[in-house]
Amino acid sequence: LIEKQKDVSKPWGGRFAAATDAEVERFTASEHFDRRLARFDIQGSIAHARMLATVGVLSEGERDAIVEGLRAIAAEIEAGEFPWSPALEDVHMNIERRLTERIGEPGKKLHTARSRNDQVATDMRLFLRDAIDAARAGVAALESALVEVAEREADTVMPGFTHLQTAQPVTFGHHVLAWVEMLERDRDRLADCRRRTDVMPLGSAALAGTSFAIDREHTREALGFPALSRNSLDAVSDRDFAIEFCAAASILMVHLSRMCEELILWMSERFRFIDIDDAFCTGSSIMPQKKNPDVAELVRGKSARVIGHLTAMLVLMKGQPLAYNRDNQEDKEPLFDTVDTVLDSLRVLTAMWPGVRVNRKVLREAARGGFATATDLAEYLVRRGVPFRDAHEAVGRAVALAQERGVDLADLPLEDLRAFCSLIEPGVYEVLTLEGSLAARDHVGGTAPTRVRAEVSRMRALLEREAQG
Amino acid sequence: LIEKQKDVSKPWGGRFAAATDAEVERFTASEHFDRRLARFDIQGSIAHARMLATVGVLSEGERDAIVEGLRAIAAEIEAGEFPWSPALEDVHMNIERRLTERIGEPGKKLHTARSRNDQVATDMRLFLRDAIDAARAGVAALESALVEVAEREADTVMPGFTHLQTAQPVTFGHHVLAWVEMLERDRDRLADCRRRTDVMPLGSAALAGTSFAIDREHTREALGFPALSRNSLDAVSDRDFAIEFCAAASILMVHLSRMCEELILWMSERFRFIDIDDAFCTGSSIMPQKKNPDVAELVRGKSARVIGHLTAMLVLMKGQPLAYNRDNQEDKEPLFDTVDTVLDSLRVLTAMWPGVRVNRKVLREAARGGFATATDLAEYLVRRGVPFRDAHEAVGRAVALAQERGVDLADLPLEDLRAFCSLIEPGVYEVLTLEGSLAARDHVGGTAPTRVRAEVSRMRALLEREAQG
Amino acid sequence: LIEKQKDVSKPWGGRFAAATDAEVERFTASEHFDRRLARFDIQGSIAHARMLATVGVLSEGERDAIVEGLRAIAAEIEAGEFPWSPALEDVHMNIERRLTERIGEPGKKLHTARSRNDQVATDMRLFLRDAIDAARAGVAALESALVEVAEREADTVMPGFTHLQTAQPVTFGHHVLAWVEMLERDRDRLADCRRRTDVMPLGSAALAGTSFAIDREHTREALGFPALSRNSLDAVSDRDFAIEFCAAASILMVHLSRMCEELILWMSERFRFIDIDDAFCTGSSIMPQKKNPDVAELVRGKSARVIGHLTAMLVLMKGQPLAYNRDNQEDKEPLFDTVDTVLDSLRVLTAMWPGVRVNRKVLREAARGGFATATDLAEYLVRRGVPFRDAHEAVGRAVALAQERGVDLADLPLEDLRAFCSLIEPGVYEVLTLEGSLAARDHVGGTAPTRVRAEVSRMRALLEREAQG
């Protein structure tokens, strides 16, 4: 059926009678995306070569030729001069073949006591370790930007919403710190994921380990991994670290999407709570007046692709028998795109926040509507001895009356208020003020300006401490 | 905060006081992926320009300049000489700006009575219409390849499995036709999706339609759309067609993943039901003897990314208010990748099937184990008047005995069989043969070779009919 | 290891030496959810028994006993008096065992020439066929409710949004009809799904068909299926119809979530575009003034579970070899819950719409802000010969000036407007009115009140026609 010349270009061609079909070559090649791992692949190969020399599998001369050759290749790649070839399938074979081109015989010895299976697992972990560090730094940077805003707006009153209905007055700073809390959890989750990523699979070879007397501790230390994988079958097939990262990234992106939803709402004509600097908005090709919060919309939208990638990773691994299967090649593109999306989204939001202007006047006006202090009135009654459930009902009726008259609670005359509960006294109007309501919520987690400032200090100290060490 | 020069490069810059932040420009640009729509964008613009001339918004001279200019741009793009610029955001603005560079004034008139919102929706539908046609043709090609195999192996007996346990003998041709049935449903679903894709949104402008007296029928006919969108708000925000395509593609990829799961099983050392030509397998970097069914594994794995894209599309649209939001820009990459993955997977499997060798001897041997004809024995008893439930139990006991002795049902002496049911007579051994079992299942949907041949004829006629018309 | 009494209660116990582990029995049982299929299971069994009598496998007396017995069981189930037992695994075995208890010997003959594999596939299709009809009727009912609103609010002006920024004036009726368009596509998709669901798998038996000379056409006609499945292996393992339904339901729920997002926005204090009747809102346990749009929030939230079910269905089938595997039992709960969620959500929204009050005054006021008619001004300039791109820029500058002054475009004196373009004449103020803007968009798909009324008539006729036939 297929009459081709014997394929001598493949490093595994010995046992094959026919060349790889061209369509198959294209379909199975991964070098166009896994070349991104080149830096880590070379780092791993250098460590591997040095270890092989230590245990006597390579001579010192061979080792030096390999190390030097790999460094030259790294330079070629960085300079964009490396001759990538899809026929050589992946980043590993491209580099190995090039090494042999450059240094001859010793290049053919590099793959002793390892397989692409443990090699790519090592590359991925080295890559992700760095990416997690970058993501954690990116989260911290956004947190810092938010903490600035929180401090500046610690006293700014705004309507807090539940069900998007006016609920109670809160401070803008408190609202902003809610996002900081979410982001802190994200940083924490990423740190846990990093710990589980930071395990070295190298030495597992194809699936069973190797018959050479390798020294895995040597390689581990060279690559800065705190731990060794304990089972070769697991080590070459495990992609938990990548899935866990996508899960942590999905939650992070959901947080960002929630923040962006509010930025979009707040910048709408109906809210006008904030304005975003022109430099962070774009216009319309047809409507000359438009100024759109595109950045926020795109970040909200990009949460979708990350959730999609998480789904893909789980579907990918579901039901796979041990050990390595080629399906796993499909882990890279979603992981890479997740990393890029997270880092880009964090960066652009961090840059945008200083360009967000807070319309304090509008916020205050908004907070005055919607009977935001009705709960304060109920709590006032409780302090006068009314059971909460009865107080709630009485205030509910007062609200109904105020709404009927089209006025606020504070606009109802005392006698009308007293009709709902005779315990109400002239001092009641003080609890109905926005400042009174805010100041009263002065406990851990509460919205009082003093609490906001305390949290700002705490977070700033925490972020600085981490940045230093 | 941000002090930049006024941005004159943006087509919507009039109302803006500050230039777009560079990070934002990079973050929001889509030209690096939506340039793929260029061909359709130009097709739509030519139809639009012609319509504008018909209703008097453009002069004939302006129209001709535009059409000629766009054609020149199409040639530039095809030749890889077009000066793409991310600062111009997307494919639409890149082309419009280039048009004005080339033809001056008339280029600035092209965007009359339209917006990027209806423009991109039109481009996407033109693109997807073609992609669906290609996908349907790809499915048909794979079906044809399978129909060939089914005919060739219409008599080949193999063990049919449920729960991956030997169940009953089936013909290999029947098994292959099961996949053809799945693929036929995929083609059908794609046709339905195409019908809903084939609706023209152009004329909806930004969201409300336009105040120019446009002739949407004119454009519709020029672009070959059978129908017009009926509501401008819906038309610019609707991405149902893309989601529906991803859903149909997901089901298709699940079918392919199921086929590939079996190819992988069948080519394993334990099954040896088939062998796949060397040209469609690859080897190992460490294990010299390996020949792996990589194509099948990759297709199985690629089902994951398509399911991930479907998830992403649904998440993207969930909860979006009308009309267009920038989130929607995120629809393109998953859609494009879904199209590519589907087409590639179909193509490579279609190419591979002629290289699949069926090991008839192994299949027959396998069908003889596992008591595959136990059901035939039960049915034999039913024909002798035993209620099915009792027959089932009696045969179950006979199986237990045979298993204990390590023999097949057909190897049990008549007296032993009669111990379970005295109605058994010497002729029983005929129903226990594989051929007897197969031939007996001769009804619509049954596995008998005659039925397989009938279905092969039916499918071949159907596929030929469609290919012609 | 496990020393138990032989299990005689299982219909497949003949070949087994040990009783089923109690934990396994609980883990594998499905009768607590698949009993929902009982009605369809009995319907299918009656048709099967009648067919068996026709082809001579059952006597007429046996057939009558079975049919009568099954009817009695149906009555028992409806009366809540059926003795369901998890030890009998599923709905099928519960009913068969009960039948034999009631009518003896003939009950043991019912399962001749079929398997639970084709039986459950038939039950599922009968169930889903009904469910799709209910869903289509539910969608039509919601459409009808919306068409009423669209007619009533055909002239009501409101700000149309893109990016949630004021874009152009639209009519409320036009906005409501955008949802109707979405829902029409949903109905269409459901109809296509129904067509593919409406295929009879009965007769496929376990996986290979049966050796009895069954008459599948007889059963098909009795059960009202227009078509027969053509391949027994496919027929027992195919769950495409269920996945496709979940996909169609996901898109539908995304549409509902989008509608609900807007209802929630519109009912917020900041928008006040609508008010929802108290009967469709709920309150807060702590804040006495709260009135929350819970129904809309829950529907928006419920889109998540349906998308989750779709994901689950695809994951379930991915990579399964032919034919039936027990994994498939997991198809029922997500499908049932999807059906319930869709029907409930449609019903409650349909009931709610008449209780939605539209605040026309607020809407008009809102439409006057945000420079909603800037595009009309640009189009005015185009009609005076200015290329659109230049007109866009000039109006953009005019908007910047108006914004600086804190006034609307229509408030700028003529000389100021003319500073941007000398072609502007006194008549310009007419195109800046909301009514002028609306009326001008009078083409298919446009927002003009006349168009809204035309679409209302078209949709009403279409819905009535379908309701009748």
Add this chain to the structure above:
Amino acid sequence: LIEKQKDVSKPWGGRFAAATDAEVERFTASEHFDRRLARFDIQGSIAHARMLATVGVLSEGERDAIVEGLRAIAAEIEAGEFPWSPALEDVHMNIERRLTERIGEPGKKLHTARSRNDQVATDMRLFLRDAIDAARAGVAALESALVEVAEREADTVMPGFTHLQTAQPVTFGHHVLAWVEMLERDRDRLADCRRRTDVMPLGSAALAGTSFAIDREHTREALGFPALSRNSLDAVSDRDFAIEFCAAASILMVHLSRMCEELILWMSERFRFIDIDDAFCTGSSIMPQKKNPDVAELVRGKSARVIGHLTAMLVLMKGQPLAYNRDNQEDKEPLFDTVDTVLDSLRVLTAMWPGVRVNRKVLREAARGGFATATDLAEYLVRRGVPFRDAHEAVGRAVALAQERGVDLADLPLEDLRAFCSLIEPGVYEVLTLEGSLAARDHVGGTAPTRVRAEVSRMRALLEREAQG
């Protein structure tokens, strides 16, 4: 429109003019599933009441009445005698209303200084904390069962697979320990999730905290939470802990699905690597000989529902503005079902493993095929100075020859082997033995029996240590 009697039954009815629509009541009620939280709800309420007494909001008498009343209600619920009512919406209001029925006035005071928003967040965290402990114990139990098997089968040779093709010999114990490694990571992830779950939101009230001088430390200590939430807006809207649990559960279920895939393969007629006790298998309604690995299939299938639930949770939260929205009610059913699925799956697999018989003879026979020691031959050549890449190619050619002749590598005469590489000597046949191959892989992570035993000891010690403390 809606003319109903004023609804006095709702605890928030004060401000409402119309009763809740019956359909809405049914649609929004959650008591039929959130009653599962009753135990935790009461636990939280008791702690809350005690705290209120400490800070003087309740008298000691009121506190005692409440605590006693709640305990009586807990007993009612446990006894199945509690009068649940959907009209009271949820578990919280059902219990509060019942409390007031039982103890009068003080019952109406319990809800002081809290909201259902912080209450349900607390309940969920108390519930999940317990569930995570149960899941971790369940994982440990399965690990222990596997460690037993690993020890027993430390010397059992089997073919290790990559791409489901025979790769290299491994020990059965090593393979089993690969799963233990996966499960250890699951336990670790669950522990991290528990840490983030174990934070008390109570005191956040609706969204802003409360004006009462509450003592959150008092409640925290009573409920055994190590930490307090730091931001009230975040605390009532945060569902990260539930999403993270679903993510950890999804990875765990993917691990179980992978194990089950292999159990299913291994029990197939083609593999016969294992046999599963009758008590853990079920049969067929039609095929008397069938014995199906249903438990493994169902667990594999159930991975789908958990992944679906994770997707649902992420979709649910995506784009939600702060603070609490009713959408969040949809978090419970997927979380509960995830917990149940994980616990059930772990339990049934743990019970099943002792009933898995390993067919050592079949495994050894299988390991002898497929040229499993080809890599050992290549490594032999390397030790004789051949560069690995050349050794790989030479052995590849030897395999091709052996395959052509239909023999194993060890069956090729020395001269034939030497034709590929003259460095081969008679001793080569020793490295081609299975035992030689296994024993040689004696490094951390390798498959050598000694390593398996070392890992068994390590894991056993680790599990025992944890079980004790």
